[in-house]
Amino acid sequence: MSLSALTSQPASDTSTTSATVLPLKLKKPSRLATRLIPLLGDIAARVVPPTIVIAVLLLVWELLCRKQGATLPPPSQVFTETYDLIVDPFFDRGGIDKGLFWHLSASLQRVALGYALACVAGVALGTLVGQSTWAMRGLDPIFQVLRTVPPLAWLPLSLAAFQDGQPSAIFVIFITSIWPIIINTAVGIRNIPQDYRNVAAVLRLNPAEFFVKIMVPSAAPYIFTGLRIGIGLSWLAIVAAEMLIGGVGIGFFIWDAWNSSHISEIILALFYVGIIGFVLDRIVAGVASFVTRGTAAN
């Protein structure tokens, strides 16, 4: 407080003294100074630290992997070797010889389908378990055991059931992401404050009105926590599942690159997987904060 008062004092002095001489010329830079420079400073404060950290990490990596006998390529070599893949992600030479865009889009489609199914089934089952004590006692032990089964352990079973890679991969996504959605939805429903139930009782809301007007909005923050964990898990599972089922997809691209000893391509693919996982998480978080605005605060 006192510091800003001190610095603003001389600034206002100069503007008043110069106002008599050239008022217009001095007004512009002062507005620039009050608005633009703090804004640039703000941006710089956010951008500079990660830039420095990334630069340092790249440098360390470069130095470590440049040495004779290094097993992994340095970043400069990764860039030159994957240059073609970076600049043209859209090529399609048939079979699995496609650009990275096609691999990522195939993976994303599988995730979208499996995750969408998990959302619908997970919220429905979670509501059931949260609302009915009988259903909770019956289903909860099963959920608690099944949710600890690793995603890939489901794959052989689903391959046996579906006889095909595509639905099996979608099923693995579904079964991986459904548990946090069910469990968080159930907790959200069970945690609806008694006050809201009392209000609903006094108003004589029927079950459908109670679901739409009280249950969903009240449990929304919990449901979205589950949805956010779910999308992260499904993106984790798809890469592993695709390595095993083959065909077009970022998982198999990585496996294929390993088999052909294209280590640089693996590193590029990992970079893309990370970025897309981050974007998916941000999207669900964005939808959550839009839908649940005002819900959490009381």
Next chain:
Amino acid sequence: MSAYLKIDHVGKTFSRGASETEVLADITLAVDKGEYVSIIGHSGCGKSTLLNIVAGLTPATTGGVLLEDREVNSPGPDRAVVFQNHSLLPWLTVYDNVRLAVDKVFSGSKSRAERHDWTMHNLDLVQMGHARDKRPAEVSGGMKQRVGIARALAMEPKVLLLDEPFGALDALTRAHLQDSVMVLHQKLQNTVMMITHDVDEAVLLSDRIVMMTNGPAAKIGEVLDVALARPRKRLELAANPTYLKCRQRVLEFLYERHRFVEAA
């Protein structure tokens, strides 16, 4: 015989496993139409349980509640409750919180435009029309409670149940809101049953004060008529002998004859 609201030999026993706790024993009370009745007692004496039984939120173990000679045992908008912690839905605006109640209660009898007008009318009654588009988190505690009162009034209840409505407010806001409730009661002639633990509040607002003994098995210890003319003015009452006598009676009941004993 035909009291407007009759609490008839109501008893409540909570049982958890084998252990049983008798909270209320044989409560009988008749409330006339337009009367303002306060129920006062030490915390834990079961006064909130009694209110919940009247509201229908808690079933009575014995006895029953009659409203206009008909038994009521499930919650409904004819016995609107103003909850201690306002209980507004945080995802709805002030307007929508009241409108939800209006839409539910008057869906058959009022048109859309009439329901809007009725919502605004009730918000204006509690001087909250200006904040209609705010969410509960954006208004003060006293304002939230005003909206809670508007929501209850908007249901046109036969009995208005107030569960320590001013308990969570600071002293100045509480006084201000008490005055508002007095003005509203004067204007609308509601039948009101209020739970409180504040002696001044009980004497200032009520026509009758029901004093409850300490639990377990709390009973009605004494009923005091507050023979003060309305409208009442807080400042004038401060030196009024009737007011002071009533206050004295309640204080004596609470602190001499039924002193609160810390859980033994």
